[in-house]
Amino acid sequence: MANTVDQQHQLLYLLGRPTEPIFVPKGDRGAVFDIPSNDFLAERFQDVAGDLGTRFGEDTNVRVPVRNITLPDLSFPMRLGRQENFSLFLPWHREMATRLIEIFMGMRTYEDFLAVSVYARDRVNPYMYIYAMSVAILHRPDTRGLQLPPMSEILPEKFVDGGVFDRAREQSNVRNEGTRVPIEIPRDYTASDLEEEHRVAYFREDVGINLHHWHWHLVYPFQAPLNIVRKDRRGELFFYMHQQIQARYNFERLCNRLGRVKRLLNLREPIEEGYFPKLDTLVASRNYPPRPSGSKLSDINREADQIRFDIADLERWRDRIIEAIQIGRVINTKGEVVELTEEGGIDILGDIVEASILSINPNLYGNVHNLGHFLLALPHDPDQRHLETFSVMADPTTAMRDPVFYRWHAFTDDLFQIHKRTLPSYPANKLDYQGVRITNIEVTTKGAGKNEMTTFWEQNDIDLSRGLDFTPRGPVFARLTQLQHETFTYKIQVENTSNSQRMGTVRIYLAPKFDERGQPWLFRDQRNMFIELDKFVVTLGRQKTSTITRESSQSSITIPFESTFRDLESSRPSTGGQALEAFNYCGCGWPQHMLIPRGTPEGFPCQLFIMISDIKDDMVEGSSAGNGACAESASFCGIRDKKYPDRRSMGYPFDRVPRSGVDTLQQFLTPNMAVTDVRIVFTNRTEPGRSVSNQLP
């Protein structure tokens, strides 16, 4: 181990400190990449190539051999300057990134891949590099076992207050490793309570949530080599994952006495919500432009970004999509009519609306969601006259911070809902599970009353040092405050009257009990408020009654705490001695600490819904949640290399308008379902989290 560097660390070194050139020693051990020739050095270092050997890494014997390869032509991806910002929502940027991904994916061996990664690193735009490398590492057979470091450690600038970096630089330079003090970032750093929308900033700006969104788009890129993009039910998952984000955000809003998000329907009206992200793009040497309240959108025509579209284009695409939905069929590029079926229609629509390269007819249905993001990212400089970059809305790593993200997705989600409203309701017999009956459900939380869940603030540390290019080594922590909850346990009492062993899928959802007026819901509205908490397969024995017990931490939508807050390079258990779980390709997944909404001090009234569905309509051959590589957050992210593990429409049983006669949740229930009132009690206290390091107070 002494002088060798394993593959895991080789990749960490390439991804960390993205503006420190390749020849600067990497990591705590000062590892050096042994490039086979100076051709590997970027142009701008060629004049000092002879000089470098004597300046860097002479004293290290930790060396990474780099194979000599036929160097690829990077001229196309290099057209994006190294100091530019990079947006996945910009077709031109995507094309460059796709070319880079193709190069990375096309290398025959790991050693060739490593060599080309070394060659490209100081040449192409660092953001594009990290994105393309991440996609390649996730999808290359020979790197799949490797762990991607959390993006929040590679590019902390996209996740935490830009104001922290100067203080971190001081810490790093002035203090020895043992004496560095975590830098506390206040919970309220982007706005004050004068701004109503700020009440739910803890959700929008949560590091784990934004990491999830980034990872989701990494697993499900909408443009990349086709074999990467084409994944089982990816269009439908685009709908469902974002629908759940909306439901969760609305839930948080109700907990904070804000109404549900208004759909952004009129693109000609000033946008009321202002947002000042206070994030720097350290690499791009600019900060993310803010959007003052009352900003107006404009047609986009940005020469240097090679993009031009009108608000009217978006309006036309939107209207065509709605018309197609309401007719029930779309037209593909060959002019053929394709039905939007009950089962497959939503998947086709997801690809159309997003739009991914799988869209059935990009010319006709355009690029509503992606270009909407871009439109909303540029009210300040639609024609690039001010040479400004786009705002957080054009970057999946940061878009969820902005209140307008949810207004835009309230609109796109509504497109899907129009479709869902055209589909047949589930008749009772498609919901029921003959012979299986839930007789009681209950939630218990340590130290809380029956059917109470509890939340509080928790502080956790993120190591910024991989983003602090050109500073002394060793961790420098930022201390964030986030929502957290006590783990809780579901207890489900089931009657099996079938006299035989039965299998079923337990589906657990939660919704607010009342709407923003404090009135009980109509089911047709409440169904969109249900957030999925868990889904898992159970086997019911022959005995008549049994009790199913399930821990909140086992949730199939979340990834564990350690995925968000861990230090991959370090071998010491930085999270309080708890064994670190493998951090795998997923990274994708809702953060466990955000499993339930915040609630209120007096206890926010909710309804817990649990059903057990018939396995014969759920089961997918060879795929089930909790089984397979990267299955931790199967509901939101699918399972790697497998089909989506639940054959039902995503969101089942709430994805349809209810059958006739059902106005309330109670009326909706079949015997295999149960509802109980629960309360989420929030305590305004702050506790140290498991990642909090043992450094000086």
Place this chain on the structure above:
Amino acid sequence: MANTVDQQHQLLYLLGRPTEPIFVPKGDRGAVFDIPSNDFLAERFQDVAGDLGTRFGEDTNVRVPVRNITLPDLSFPMRLGRQENFSLFLPWHREMATRLIEIFMGMRTYEDFLAVSVYARDRVNPYMYIYAMSVAILHRPDTRGLQLPPMSEILPEKFVDGGVFDRAREQSNVRNEGTRVPIEIPRDYTASDLEEEHRVAYFREDVGINLHHWHWHLVYPFQAPLNIVRKDRRGELFFYMHQQIQARYNFERLCNRLGRVKRLLNLREPIEEGYFPKLDTLVASRNYPPRPSGSKLSDINREADQIRFDIADLERWRDRIIEAIQIGRVINTKGEVVELTEEGGIDILGDIVEASILSINPNLYGNVHNLGHFLLALPHDPDQRHLETFSVMADPTTAMRDPVFYRWHAFTDDLFQIHKRTLPSYPANKLDYQGVRITNIEVTTKGAGKNEMTTFWEQNDIDLSRGLDFTPRGPVFARLTQLQHETFTYKIQVENTSNSQRMGTVRIYLAPKFDERGQPWLFRDQRNMFIELDKFVVTLGRQKTSTITRESSQSSITIPFESTFRDLESSRPSTGGQALEAFNYCGCGWPQHMLIPRGTPEGFPCQLFIMISDIKDDMVEGSSAGNGACAESASFCGIRDKKYPDRRSMGYPFDRVPRSGVDTLQQFLTPNMAVTDVRIVFTNRTEPGRSVSNQLP
């Protein structure tokens, strides 16, 4: 010299790299301040105090002894956080700075001053520190001989594209001193030509012009200990210096086919001009907020900034001032009526409008100019709900970059013009100089036709390294492109028919020959377009005719090139072997390279006006331009410790409406005046300037 540090360097060390703590070795020689006790260390370093000695400066024997003093109470100035931005336009910030200035000014000896400077450095806000230190160094008797480094080297972030610093950091870390390459900042980095206003960005964003504005406010603070604020005719100079800026800006605009600036009269209308400064506030860890086009102003109520005023307040103050001007008298705080006389009225008005602490009645006439700056600096966050800092408009170092600066000052200048219009015209006999007659004037420029002046672009380097905290030592240059002109020579043929030796003041002005429609001017408009080029005293011998020759570089409004571009610490002549002139308290002064407007490729038609006025009405006892410490830019900045060296109203002879019957410049002339047509020919070529270092290309 070896182990001692002269006072000049002591101050450089305190002002440079403002976020590197006092105990980090300073300057190229790694000098260390020997603090007499750990009490001198800021609170946040107390826990590692024991550790510091072994980490920093052990190997240096270049030491600055620091005297033990009774430590002052800094709690008031420390109320501004170290990571906040600092604005002179904010009363609360000014009060804190004033307290700090009082502490610095109150130290009895240089050693005590040094000690308190060391003590305060890591405690108070770095921007406030630099400001207060600068005022103190300029005004303390024992530091007056010392040179302030150009602010553009201490805080380069306020003068150059923020995008340069990451590249500079790379240079500094990756390359040895001898191999560092100047980083070129393109001339068009804030906007493109799509933005009409950008055509004159080279003026607004000129480093020398912004340095001048900063220095002017340093020499003429509007709040500070009274003996510093109260300078001869400071109110009038506020009017005149800013009037000349407006004239110069309008001149540049006409050269670029833009009309004169529109006054900002209606504060309720959206502001058309957007501005994206692309400056970082490195110390405050934020960048300067941009102002998108169409921004609206709002009443200001910012709790944390301790400021609250309404647009209606500004409107009332404005209306009261106009009424007072039109009545011809103001009311002081005792309720007494004070006449706005022909001679002293403008000075009273200047203090009222600005407003300085000399304002005759702050309650009644308010704070129009300063709070207007602040209002215009905050359309994006008037109530601080977004926790945003103010824009460039709230900082004298940066305000002149913003197009709205000129719209605001077009309005404030108009207030003074209303007053000037109430004053009697100069009768011909107050203009003429009996016996002195100008028979011919001419301008010659090497390589150009008769009466042609020529301009071009020139590149010059600024050392960024004093602003690159925590990077290796040694200069890292940014290369800027600025307007420059060939030096030219005035030749003035004079007839003296008095048979005796006469003295007079030569006054040289330049104005565009035509207005924005291409039509000849009415004199009443053109008079406000005249920019002062020079003013100097001549003695005319007894001979009847004589020729006065004067070089453009001798201008009494400018400071020499070296004041903007020099490296004080370095002993090598970095400006191409040319001896460096003493850079003195002035710093204040129009940059020589911006003496004349850009002109046009085809030759911009101008009128050169020269008069010789009678010395008996000009002379001020014991003060004359070009004579005394800091007299280089006497017209714009006065002379240190002396009266303003010209007794005439500033702007004479153009500061009044013309006498009856005068509609054109020609009609205005008396025999001691002359006018000739000249052209300014601009060539779109770029040349290396004198500061361009000999580093690698």
